[in-house]
Structure formats: C-alpha cells, structure tokens
Amino acid sequence: QELTLPDVLPVAGRDPGTLRDRLTGGAVVGKTGTIGSLSVSALAGRVRTRRFGDVTFAIIDRGLPVPEAHRRQDAFVRFILSEGEANPFPRGGALASLAESQIEVAR
Numbered sequence: 001q002e003l004t005l006p007d008v009l010p011v012a013g014r015d016p017g018t019l020r021d022r023l024t025g026g027a028v029v030g031k032t033g034t035i036g037s038l039s040v041s042a043l044a045g046r047v048r049t050r051r052f053g054d055v056t057f058a059i060i061d062r063g064l065p066v067p068e069a070h071r072r073q074d075a076f077v078r079f080i081l082s083e084g085e086a087n088p089f090p091r092g093g094a095l096a097s098l099a100e101s102q103i104e105v106a107r
Contacts, residue, residue: 005029005046006089012045014091022074026088027081034066041069047077049084 006029010017013024018032030045044058059076061069 009045011089022070023077025081025086026091027086028077029089036066039063039065039069041066041073043070043073043077047080047084048087048089049081050087052080052084055080055084 009029009031010019011026012019012022012028012030014020014026019028019030023030027048028045030043033042034040040060040062041064042058042060045056047055047057049055057077057080059073061072064072
C-alpha cells in the first residue's frame with residue numbers, strides 16, 4: 001500500500017505534535033522546525049483546498065521572536081485555507097493508528 005502525506009506527517013489540529021494547537025480543521029499536514037537561539041522558525045507542508053487543490057508551501061522566518069514567526073506563518077496558511085476553501089484530509093492513516101496504539105515494553 002502506498003503511503004500518503006498524512007500517513008507520514010501529522011495532520012494539524014488532529015495528530016499529536018507542534019501543530020496540534022496552532023492550526024485546526026484537519027486540512028494541513030506539516031513539519032515545524034525552530035532554532036530559538038538564532039531566531040529561526042520554519043513551517044513546511046501541504047494544504048488541501050477545494051478551489052486550488054493541494055498547495056505545498058515552505059516558510060522560513062529569521063530574525064523574529066519565535067511566537068511572532070508562528071503567528072505570521074499561521075496567518076499565511078489560514079489565508080490559503082480561507083481563500084482556497086479548506087478541504088480536510090480523511091481521518092485515519094498511519095500516524096492516527098500509532099497515536100491510538102499502546103506500546104508495551106518488555107523487561
């Protein structure tokens with residue numbers, strides 16, 4: 001079975017991770033990266049929309065406080081979602097299954 005992007009990256013607002021509370025609605029998959037000591041913050045991923053189809057993006061901010069960088073990144077992605085009419089990814093996928101699974105450690 002071929003894996004889809006939501007199988008390998010978290011769905012924002014749905015799966016555990018740094019985007020769980022930043023972007024909601026289930027129409028964004030992404031990966032964040034931050035180097036606070038250098039004031040660098042990045043967000044890359046894909047937005048699913050009815051109007052534009054899938055939109056792939058990468059944003060890198062440097063020289064801003066991290067909270068401000070996150071605010072700007074989220075505003076950009078929310079604009080795409082709004083203008084493009086967000087189309088959530090289907091539920092399920094490998095990450096959802098992993099998040100719901102229980103891991104037992106044998107000693």
